[in-house]
Amino acid sequence: MIAQIIFVVLFAAAVAWFSFNVRRITRYINLGRDIKRNDQPWKRWKTMFRVALGQSKMVTRPVAGILHIFVYAGFIIINIEVLEIIVDGVAGTHRVFAPLGAFYDFLIGSFEILAFLVFAACAVFLIRRNVLRLKRFHLKEMTAWPRSDANIILITEILLMTAFLTMNASDFLLQQRHVGHYLTAGSFPVSSVVASLMSNLSSESLVSIERFCWWFHILGILAFLNYVPYSKHFHIFLSFPNTWYSNLENKGRLNNMENVTREVKLMLDPSASPTAGNDAPQRFGAKDVFDLTWKQLMDAYSCTECGRCTSVCPANLTGKLLSPRKIMMDTRDRLEEAGRLIDKNGKEFRDGKSLLDRITKEEIWACTSCNACTEACPVNIDPLSIIIDLRRYLVMEESGAPAELGNMFTKIENNGAPWQFAQADRFNWTTNT
Amino acid sequence: MDFKVETMAEYAARGETPEVLFWIGCAASFDERAQKVTRAVAKILHASGVRFAVLGTEESCTGDPAKRAGNEFLFQMQAMSNIQVLNGYGVTKVVTACPHCYNTLKNEYRELGGNYELVHHSELIQQLLDQGRLKVEGGHFAGKKITFHDPCYLGRGNNIYEAPRSVIHKLDAALFEMKRSREKGFCCGAGGAQIFKEPEKGNKDVNVERTEEALGLSPDIIAVGCPFCMIMMTDGVKSFNKESQVQVMDVAELIARAADL
Ligand code: SF4
Numbered sequence: 226m227i228a229q230i231i232f233v234v235l236f237a238a239a240v241a242w243f244s245f246n247v248r249r250i251t252r253y254i255n256l257g258r259d260i261k262r263n264d265q266p267w268k269r270w271k272t273m274f275r276v277a278l279g280q281s282k283m284v285t286r287p288v289a290g291i292l293h294i295f296v297y298a299g300f301i302i303i304n305i306e307v308l309e310i311i312v313d314g315v316a317g318t319h320r321v322f323a324p325l326g327a328f329y330d331f332l333i334g335s336f337e338i339l340a341f342l343v344f345a346a347c348a349v350f351l352i353r354r355n356v357l358r359l360k361r362f363h364l365k366e367m368t369a370w371p372r373s374d375a376n377i378i379l380i381t382e383i384l385l386m387t388a389f390l391t392m393n394a395s396d397f398l399l400q401q402r403h404v405g406h407y408l409t410a411g412s413f414p415v416s417s418v419v420a421s422l423m424s425n426l427s428s429e430s431l432v433s434i435e436r437f438c439w440w441f442h443i444l445g446i447l448a449f450l451n452y453v454p455y456s457k458h459f460h461i462f463l464s465f466p467n468t469w470y471s472n473l474e475n476k477g478r479l480n481n482m483e484n485v486t487r488e489v490k491l492m493l494d495p496s497a498s499p500t501a502g503n504d505a506p507q508r509f510g511a512k513d514v515f516d517l518t519w520k521q522l523m524d525a526y527s528c529t530e531c532g533r534c535t536s537v538c539p540a541n542l543t544g545k546l547l548s549p550r551k552i553m554m555d556t557r558d559r560l561e562e563a564g565r566l567i568d569k570n571g572k573e574f575r576d577g578k579s580l581l582d583r584i585t586k587e588e589i590w591a592c593t594s595c596n597a598c599t600e601a602c603p604v605n606i607d608p609l610s611i612i613i614d615l616r617r618y619l620v621m622e623e624s625g626a627p628a629e630l631g632n633m634f635t636k637i638e639n640n641g642a643p644w645q646f647a648q649a650d651r652f653n654w655t656t657n658t
Numbered sequence: 659m660d661f662k663v664e665t666m667a668e669y670a671a672r673g674e675t676p677e678v679l680f681w682i683g684c685a686a687s688f689d690e691r692a693q694k695v696t697r698a699v700a701k702i703l704h705a706s707g708v709r710f711a712v713l714g715t716e717e718s719c720t721g722d723p724a725k726r727a728g729n730e731f732l733f734q735m736q737a738m739s740n741i742q743v744l745n746g747y748g749v750t751k752v753v754t755a756c757p758h759c760y761n762t763l764k765n766e767y768r769e770l771g772g773n774y775e776l777v778h779h780s781e782l783i784q785q786l787l788d789q790g791r792l793k794v795e796g797g798h799f800a801g802k803k804i805t806f807h808d809p810c811y812l813g814r815g816n817n818i819y820e821a822p823r824s825v826i827h828k829l830d831a832a833l834f835e836m837k838r839s840r841e842k843g844f845c846c847g848a849g850g851a852q853i854f855k856e857p858e859k860g861n862k863d864v865n866v867e868r869t870e871e872a873l874g875l876s877p878d879i880i881a882v883g884c885p886f887c888m889i890m891m892t893d894g895v896k897s898f899n900k901e902s903q904v905q906v907m908d909v910a911e912l913i914a915r916a917a918d919l
Pocket residue numbers: 534537538539540541547548549591592593594595596597598599608609
C-alpha cells in the first residue's frame with residue numbers, strides 16, 4: 226500500500242513537472258513572429274509521416290540511421306510496457322496484462338529483443354562519440370555541456386534497458402521456481418540468457434533484484450522524461466510538429482518580406498495609401514529571437530545537435546567559422562535566456578542583449594545559401610532562413626554589409642547589374658564573337 | 659552569330675509573341691566565358707526552330723544577389739521593375755541558362771505580381787532532343803569522361819537533377835558522378851552573394867574543394883549548368899594547373915558542339 230502511494234505521488238509529480246516545462250517551451254516558441262504554416266494539410270501529414278515517423282532522412286547515413294531506428298522503435302514500443310508498469314504501480318498488481326496470454330508472451334518477447342537492440346545501438350553510439358570521436362560530434366560548438374548531454378542520454382538508456390532485462394531475468398527465474406505471485410507469463414528470449422548467470426541466487430535475492438530493477442526502471446523513465454525538456458532530446462517530441470510545419474516551397478525560394486513590399490509600393494507610387502499600415506512597424510530582418518518566426522524558434526528546440534548540417538556545409542568544411550548547427554544552438558540558448566528573463570520580469574522585458582551577441586558577422590556572411598544544411602537535416606530544420614534574416618537586419622537596419630557587398634548593391638542600383646557594366650552593353654553577347 | 663537574335667520589342671512591334679523569352683541574366687550577358695554559353699543556347703534554340711526573343715537592353719538584374727545579401731529593398735525594386743517589363747510584354751514562359759535567375763523568376767516574383775513558367779535551358783534542350791527538333795551526332799565526345807556539377811539553385815533549390823544528366827547521356831561520352839552529387843551536391847562557393855566578396859577566413863576556398871573532388875575522377879570535361887559555377891570551377895581547375903587537360907563546359911556547349919552548331 227505504501228509502495229502504491231509513493232508511486233502515485235512520484236508519478237504525479239513527474240507528469241506535473243514535465244507539463245510545466247512543455248508549457249514553458251510553448252510560451253517561448255510563441256514569442257516569435259507569426260507565420261502561416263497550415264496550408265496543404267494533406268501534404269504536411271505526408272511529410273510528417275515520411276520524415277519524422279518514417280525517419281526517411283536518417284537513413285541517408287545508413288549506420289547511424291539504422292541504429293537510430295532501433296532506439297526510436299524501442300523507445301516507442303517499450304512504452305507499451307511502461308503502461309503496464311504504471312497500472313501495476315498504481316494498483317499494486319504484478320504483470321496485470323498477463324491474461325492476454327499468447328499475445329502477452331509475444332509482446333514481452335518483442336520488448337526484450339527491442340531492449341537488447343536499444344542497448345546495443347546506444348553502446349555503438351557511445352563508441353562513435355567517445356572512442357572513434359566522429360568529427361561532427363567534436364566541432365567547436367560541441368562544448369562540454371552538449372557533449373555530456375548526449376552521453377548522459379545514451380548512458381541512461383543503457384541503464385534503463387539493463388534494468389528492464391535484469392528485472393525480466395529475475396522474474397523469469399522466480400516464475401520457474403513458482404515463488405509467490407510470480408505467475409508464469411511472458412516470453413524471455415533475451416533475459417533468459419541473462420537469467421542463466423543469476424540462477425545461483427536465492428529466491429529472496431531475486432525478489433529484491435526484481436523489485437529494485439522495477440523501481441529503477443520506472444523512476445529512471447520518469448527522470449528521463451523530465452530531463453528531456455532541458456536537452457537536445459526534446460526532439461523526440463518536437464520532430465513531429467516540426468516536420469508537419471515544414472517549409473513546403475522549393476528550397477531555393479527565400480520568403481517575401483511584406484513590410485518591405487508595402488514600403489517599396491509606396492515609394493513607386495506615393496499616391497497609394499499606406500494600407501494595412503496600422504500594425505506596429507516591424508524591424509526589418511532579425512536582431513534577436515523575437516524577430517524570428519515561431520517556426521524558426523520551434524526549429525531551434527527541435528535541433529538534435531547531430532551536426533549533419535554542419536558536416537555538409539561548404540563554409541564549415543573549408544574552415545570557416547560558420548556552422549549551421551551552431552546557428553540553431555545559439556538561437557535556442559538565446560531564447561532560453563530571453564524567455565526566462567521574461568518569465569521573471571514580464572512580457573515586455575528586454576535585457577539589451579541579442580542573438581547577434583552570440584552569432585558573429587563572420588559566421589553570417591560566410592553562407593553560400595546552398596541549402597545543403599536544410600537538405601541534410603533529419604527533422605527539416607532551416608538554419609539558412611535565420612542566417613538570411615540576420616543579414617537582412619544587418620543590411621537594412623544597420624547598413625552593416627561588408628564593403629564589397631555594399632558596392633555590389635550600388636552597381637545594381639546604378640546600372641542594373643552587380644558588376645560595373647553599362648546597361649547599353651547588355652546585348653553585346655551577340656556580337657562579341 | 660549568323661542569325662539575328664530578336665528582342666521582345668521587335669516581336670511586339672510586329673504584333674507577335676514569341677514561344678518563349680530567353681532570359682540571359684547578368685553573368686551570362688557580361689562575363690566573356692559565360693557569353694559563349696549564351697551564344698550556344700541561342701544557336702540551339704535557333705537551330706531547333708524555337709521562336710524566342712530576348713529583352714536586350716531592357717533586361718535588368720533579377721535582384722537575386724541583393725536578396726541573398728539581405729537587401730530586400732533593392733531586390734524588390736528590381737523585381738517590381740522587371741515584372742513591369744515582363745508583364746508589359748505579356749510574357750508567360752521563360753527559359754534561362756542561369757539557375758539563380760530561374761529560381762528568382764520562378765519562386766520569388768510570384769508574390770510581387772510576376773507569374774511565369776520557367777524552364778532551365780537543360781530542360782528545354784532535353785525536350786527539343788526528345789521531340790526530335792534538335793539532333794546531335796555521335797563522334798564528338800567519343801571516349802570522353804564527363805562529370806556533372808549540380809548547381810545548388812537548380813538541384814536542391816528547385817529539384818532539377820535529371821534534365822542536365824539526360825542531356826549529357828545523349829552524347830557518346832561516359833558520365834561519371836562525383837560522390838557528392840544530386841541532393842548531396844557540393845556548392846561551387848559562388849551563391850548567397852559570395853562571388854561578390856572575398857571569402858571569410860578559412861583553410862581552403864570552396865571552389866578548390868569542389869574542383870579537387872571533380873578532378874579526383876580524372877575527367878576530360880567538368881560539365882556545369884550555371885554561369886557562376888562556370889566561373890568558380892574554371893578558376894578551380896586553373897588553381898590546379900589542369901586547364902590544358904580538363905575543360906569546364908556548360909551542357910549547352912556540349913550539345914551545340916555535338917550538333918555542329
Ligand atoms: S546554406 Fe549556408 S549554412 Fe547551410 S550548408 Fe549552405 S553555406 Fe552552410
